[in-house]
Structures are given as C-alpha cells and as structure tokens.
Amino acid sequence: MDHYATLKDYCEAINIPSSKWEDFDIRTFEENMKTVHQKMPPFKHEFYAIALKLDGSGYAKTGNYSTEDLKATLFFNSPYQILRWDIAPDWDGFYIIFSEEFYRREESKKQISADFPFLLVDNTIPLTLNSEEAVTFIKIFEDMLMEHKKNDALSKTICHLNTLVLLHKVGRLFDKKVPASERSFDHRNQDLNLVSRFKTMLETSFYPNQTFENGEPHKVRYYADQLNIHPNHLNAVIKRITNSPASEHIQNHILTLAKSKLSNTSLSIKEIAFDLYYNYPNHFANFFKKQMGVTPNTFRKGIK
Structure with missing residues (x-):
C-alpha cells in the first residue's frame, strides 16, 4: 500500500499541483477535478483532513465508512488511516489537509488527538448536513480559501485560526449527531x-x-x-x-x-x-x- 509522508508526494500521487505550504493546503473539489485521478486504490498519508462534499457521484472511503449516495457531508481522516476513492469528475465542495505541526504551531506539547478525539475514530463517520449547517461550513471554507490565496505575512496565522474554528464546529456537530455507542477513541x-x-x-x-x-x-x-x-x-x-x-x-x-x-x-x-x-x-x-x-x-x- 502506498504511503505519502509529505504534501508534495500526496499531491503528485493524486495528480494535482503541489501545495503552496508544506504543512497545510486547501482546495475546492472543482479545481481538482481537472487533473485528479478519479480512482485511487487504498493508500495512507501522514496528515489530518476535513472535507465538505456538497455534491458529486461516486465515493470516498475512510476506514469503514463511505460518502456514497450522500449529498452535503463532512468527512475526515487522520494520519495513517486507509483512504481510497472512486469518483466522477462532478464533485463540488472543499477540503483542508494539514500536519500536526501546523496545528501545534508554537505550542509544541499540544496534541490534536487530545483536543479533538473525533479525528481518531477508527470508523470515521461522515456527518450529513442540513442546508443551514452546510451554509455555516461553506462560509468557513470560503474564508480560508480566500486567505490562502492571499498568501501574505498573516495568511498562515489566519488559516490556522480558521482551522481551529472548523475543528471546534465539527466537534460540536459530531457530539450532536453521533451516538456515544458508535464512538471508539x-x-x-x-x-x-x-x-x-x-x-x-x-x-x-x-x-x-x-x-x-x-x-x-x-x-x-x-x-x-x-x-x-x-x-x-x-x-x-x-x-x-x-x-x-x-x-x-x-x-x-x-x-x-x-x-x-x-x-x-x-x-x-x-x-x-x-x-x-x-x-x-x-x-x-x-x-x-x-x-x-x-x-x-x-x-x-x-x-x-
């Protein structure tokens, strides 16, 4: 099974342009559809990822759960988790992918697994969204995407702060929608x-x-x-x-x-x-x- 240790390697493997930063990236699925491999066999990478799928045919699968037949959906994966997909070139949405070092910044002892344990669930459970919830997350991703494109002296700090907001909102939604009996941290x-x-x-x-x-x-x-x-x-x-x-x-x-x-x-x-x-x-x-x-x-x- 292929294993990608850097964002550069990951981008190359799925056939999209390299990321601007080595520890964080944000994309729309629409821009990826131009070149991305529509079918990827099982692989692993060393990053955290949170994706907002608004529409699209086919599926992405992390752990034992798939996005197939789901419309507005949040799904995510953690380092070394098995990921694969088989999609049509019609996906709409966003995703971020980032390293633990990006999350920690200057606080070297912080651990994302302790702060947001939903990222470590073996059965990574996609969260379906109603229209109001979808609008909330679209706004967060759009703000981050705009800041990432600016790429000025403050952009990485602002993207880091927006990532924290996103993590907290996903965590709150996860606690609301996933019964405790289905969680395994x-x-x-x-x-x-x-x-x-x-x-x-x-x-x-x-x-x-x-x-x-x-x-x-x-x-x-x-x-x-x-x-x-x-x-x-x-x-x-x-x-x-x-x-x-x-x-x-x-x-x-x-x-x-x-x-x-x-x-x-x-x-x-x-x-x-x-x-x-x-x-x-x-x-x-x-x-x-x-x-x-x-x-x-x-x-x-x-x-x-």
Missing part, C-alpha cells in the same frame, strides 16, 4: 500517541553530543525501554499504523542522516560513524553497504 488514540512519541525520540536521539549509557539508538530495544514496552509490541504498533516496523524507521533515519553527511560535509567515515553513535566505524560501514549496496566511500565518490 481509545485504541487508535493510544497507538497514534505511541507513533508520535517514537518518531520524536528517533529524531532527538541522533542530535549531537549525547551519551547512551544503557542502549544504542540504532536498536528497537532502546526506544522500547524508554517507552516502557516490549520491543515486539513497539514493532507491532508502528507497523500496524505506518506499514513499516520500528526497525525500518530507525534504519531509514540513519541512512538519511548518513547520506546527508556524506554529501554535504568533508567528515571522514570514522567521524560520521561516531556522529551517528556507532562505537565501531566498521559497524556503520557494514550497515551502510548492506542497505545501499555500496560502501560509504563509494557513495561519496559517486556524488556529483
């Missing part, structure tokens, strides 16, 4: 929180000038110990949400850092190995060759 919420914590730890564990007395940041066990869970459980949760085990995320992160250092610095292979917290440079060299098929020196020589 806990397990997916816990899994996504674990993925978020793991990714943050992975990023910060390779910052410079750190010491590791009881583990190595190259191994799943190191992160599992910090999170107080078994390595097998960590691998299982990360794979369930992202389609790749924790070990693969660690390897990919090390490779990204290593290739950057080989391409952009004059550090020796030994110095790069120590920068990446390998105790023995030959362990780094063996890892790199196994993953890339060439030694670090050969890789560096091939850079133009």
